[in-house]
Amino acid sequence: MSIDLVPIRRAIISVSDKTGLIDLGKALAARGVHILSTGGSAKALADAGIAVTEVSDHTGFPEMMDGRVKTLHPKIHGGILARRDFPTHTDAMSAHDIPGIDLVVVNLYPFEATVAKGADFETCIENIDIGGPSLIRGAAKNHDFVAVVTDASDYAELLGQLEANDGQTTLAFRRTLAAKAYARTGSYDAAISRWFAGQLGQEYPQRLTFGGELRQTLRYGENPHQSAAFYTTGDKRPGIATATQLQGKELSYNNLNDTDAAFELVSEFDRPAIAIIKHANPCGVAEGDNLLDAYTRALACDPVSAFGGIIAMNRTLDAATAEQIAKLFAEVVIAPDADDAAKAFLATKKNLRVLLTGSMPNPAEPGLFVKSVSGGYLVQTRDNGRIAQADLKVVTKRAPSEAELADLLFAFRVGKHVKSNAIVYAKAGATVGIGAGQMSRVDSSRIAAWKSADAAKAAGLEEAGTKGSVVASDAFFPFADGLLAAADAGVTAVIQPGGSMRDAEVIAAADERGLAMVFTGMRHFRH
Structure with missing residues (x-):
């Protein structure tokens, strides 16, 4: 039996990313919520003057094995997983002195960031969270009675729920959080499995998993009757996923697809180069002594098709080139950087999207290319062949x-x-x-x-x-x-x-x- 409003009386907080932690802890404490916590989270809360009970004091069992075993205890998981409407569950809680836990706030060890930094094998292994996913999955399964928060961006909505419902959360909110929680543990496990397969040299393991984080819900897809969204994988390859948008309208599905094609193309060249792309195909590409020379020659190849295109370059955009680009109607300009004068020229074109990536991708770098087909995916390595x-x-x-x-x-x-x-x-x-x-x-x-x-x-x-x-x-x-x-x-x-x-x-x-x-x-x- 599902219950709509459930009060939060006890919470467990264990976060690697401590953004917003203190404000959350103070707000929960002000409502009389009993807070359980571990390690660095417990210390941060206590240092801020927030009453907190260490998990080891709650369980009567010390943390051990360098912190690998701390929340993996029946008194924690029983408090999370127990259904409050099953007498056998509540009887077991009473018999074994297991208080209910109504809120789980957990974000995971930074495995993806650790891999991205190029850490060694053992360091990556130690950044695989075990207790965190267990807490998250348990709370999400029992969302009829437990709220689970895995993202600091949801703290405000949680507190809003408590304010609006006299310290309680609604079933609809808990279900939304549960879905988000499973998506997080799923993408986390996907990142681990793909990294591990790479360590073992398994290019195509028996089970291939993908994870992504929503970056942007798009206005529509290739056509207005199609819906679309942009997800990022955490891959730090310079490009549309890492770029900062300086100005212009929201990027569309076609903008993103074409801009990615343009930037990958222009990364192939060592000399200053410009690529002008339309519908994922180049309509002009040139190298030059400088960007202006390259742009002039690239545009000359097919100036008609260049109208409304994507312009990519492999050098910092300078004022002289920006001035010429500003004369053409273009959808997107993407570059590793731009000087202040160039930014000023492009700012006169308010609808022009300008993306700066910080650096260029390596065209020889390996990677996977994935395409969906009916009933599955086609997966191949990126075409990094060079002659x-x-x-x-x-x-x-x-x-x-x-x-x-x-x-x-x-x-x-x-x-x-x-x-x-x-x-x-x-x-x-x-x-x-x-x-x-x-x-x-x-x-x-x-x-x-x-x-x-x-x-x-x-x-x-x-x-x-x-x-x-x-x-x-x-x-x-x-x-x-x-x-x-x-x-x-x-x-x-x-x-x-x-x-x-x-x-x-x-x-x-x-x-x-x-x-x-x-x-x-x-x-x-x-x-």
Whole structure:
């Protein structure tokens, strides 16, 4: 039988994060609540002049084993788990002198933060909480009679409940807290299991668990009829999850997805670089001597598509670049940092979202990529493959020049972040045409060339940027037609993975057109 209003007469408080602890303790004590506590929490409460009973005094059993055993006692768990409406439970409480505990306030040892700091194995193990999850789960199970608080942000609502209900909590509130409590222990265990699997080198353990914390409930998903939310995992990889938003409207689902794609792409480059993204695909990418140079050249690739796009950079945003960005309608700007003058320029665009991450992600860092499918998840490692000049195999009669090699590597690195079938034309460290997401690779080649010609015409240039460029393909050319379309667009060199049954045909076509071509042996499908 569920009871709506339950008074709080006795509470146990054991928190690692002591935010708000003293104010909570004072408010509970003022209502005559008997407070049980342990270790540092008990000391902090006592030092603040709040009456508190050590758990060891309550149980008559000392803490032992360096604090590993303190709350794991029948007098604690019996007081939490006993149903007050079952005579057998209340009789057992009386027989064994087990007072009821009506409120459990616990937050857990900082396991996730300890791992994030790079602590050694033994330190991480010692930061696995045992008593805390047991208290939380017991209280959540018995939420008909016990309130459980696992987050300091809920203290105010708890005290509001007590104020509104004469020292009592409602069943609806206790159920909300219980659901939150199980979510917390679930995500905590998920973090531990994934860390442990990593320590053992188990890339894909028998059971794979994920945990996340709600960062933001979004207005809607990809489309207005879809609901959406943004959860963070605690991974400290610099990006949208770690960024501070300086200004602008609330980020949408599509903003977050596109901004993540843009920042991951621009992290690939060592020189100052800009990536302009639209619908998770780049419409312009360039390296330069400085950000302004890179931005100008990235924008030139496809200025029409850049309208309403995402702009990412791998250097601190400076005033000169910010001034030019402010002239374009963009949705988001993301950078590791920005100087004061740049911030002032962007502030004139009040709706522009500006995100600063503090640093850049490492493109070679391992990680997992997860995608939901009906009935499960597809899980793979992050595409952190990278090709260097030494990895290239020249397969044509003509070898590429040093300038062509530099552009080939640049184009292939961009192509890794373009939806397949991906074709990237590049010249002098900048994209000059991009074909993305087509069902046929030859269509990607043609579309990229066509867009390059349009951009050149709009800029008043006599010839398309593809003239004298190189081309990268994310996967092999299954037929020579895609390569020939690129040759017709004016390319001089080609980079592709190789591995087609018709490689010989494609190589012969390249030789016939006088092209240099290299194979990477690595493809970059992106779906």
